[in-house]
Amino acid sequence: GDSVTQMEGPVTLSEEAFLTINCTYTATGYPSLFWYVQYPGEGLQLLLKATKADDKGSNKGFEATYRKETTSFHLEKGSVQVSDSAVYFCALSDGVTGFQKLVFGTGTRLLVSP
Amino acid sequence: EPEVTQTPSHQVTQMGQEVILRCVPISNHLYFYWYRQILGQKVEFLVSFYNNEISEKSEIFDDQFSVERPDGSNFTLKIRSTKLEDSAMYFCASSKQVDYGYTFGSGTRLTVV
Numbered sequence A: 001g002d003s004v005t006q007m008e009g010p011v012t013l014s015e016e017a018f019l020t021i022n023c024t025y026t027a028t029g030y031p032s033l034f035w036y037v038q039y040p041g042e043g044l045q046l047l048l049k050a051t052k053a054d055d056k057g058s059n060k061g062f063e064a065t066y067r068k069e070t071t072s073f074h075l076e077k078g079s080v081q082v083s084d085s086a087v088y089f090c091a092l093s094d095g096v097t098g099f100q101k102l103v104f105g106t107g108t109r110l111l112v113s114p
Numbered sequence B: 001e002p003e004v005t006q007t008p009s010h011q012v013t014q015m016g017q018e019v020i021l022r023c024v025p026i027s028n029h030l031y032f033y034w035y036r037q038i039l040g041q042k043v044e045f046l047v048s049f050y051n052n053e054i055s056e057k058s059e060i061f062d063d064q065f066s067v068e069r070p071d072g073s074n075f076t077l078k079i080r081s082t083k084l085e086d087s088a089m090y091f092c093a094s095s096k097q098v099d100y101g102y103t104f105g106s107g108t109r110l111t112v113v
Helices: none
Strands: A003-006 A011-014 A019-021 A023-026 A032-038 A044-050 A056-059 A062-065 A075-077 A086-093 A102-104 A108-113 B005-007 B010-013 B019-024 B031-037 B043-050 B053-057 B065-068 B075-079 B088-095 B108-112
Touching (some): A003 A086, A019 A108, A023 A032, A102 B043, B010 B019
Parallel strands (some): A011 A108, B010 B108
Antiparallel strands (some): A003 A023, A032 A086, A062 A075, A086 A102, B031 B043
16 A cells, blocks of 8 residues: 655754655555654644645745656755754645545654754 | 643553543644654554544554544544553644645643553
C-alpha cells in the first residue's frame, strides 16, 4: 500500500539556520503531496501542497517540490525562527477512490533555539 | 477563517464505557473524516463520510466504532465500549472537494482508564 517515510527527529537548529526535512513516498498512482504542521497543543494545519510532478508548494517561507523521479517531497526553509518549532508531517493522497484519504509519515519534530 | 470545531478538548472515560466525540465541520464542506493519533505515533485514517454514508474505513474502524451526521451540522464518532488502546488524540476534518486539502479540528484527547 501507499506509504510515507520521513527523517527521524528531533531536528535541532539555531535561529536563522537552513532547514531540510526529508520525505519520500511510495504510491501506485499519482498522489497529491502535503506538509502539515502541528504546533504544541494544537491540531494539524495544512502548510503547503503540490498536486503534480515538478509543482512547488510554498507558504510562510517553507517550500517543497514534488519530485516524481526520486519520489520525494522534501521540506525546506531558508531561515528558521523559534516560532517554527513544531512537528511536521508529510502526507500523500492518492485520490484513487475519489476521496482524499491521507497517509501520513511519522512526523519530524523541529526544535529551534534562539 | 472558517474552522472545524471539536468538543470536548479532553475526555477521560472508564474502560467499557461509551463515548461520543463531536465535531462541527465547516458549513459548506461535503466530505468528512476522522483520524486518530496515538501518543508518539503517526496520524492514522479511521473513516471518511460523504452523502450521509461511510465512503471508506480503515481496519481500525471495527464494529466498536460508528459515525453519524445527526442534524446536518454535527459529525460524531461513537466508540461503544472503550478499550485502553483507544486512548489517543482524535481529529475531525472536512473538505469542500476531493482535491482540496483538509481543514482539521484541534482534536479531542481521549484517555481511557
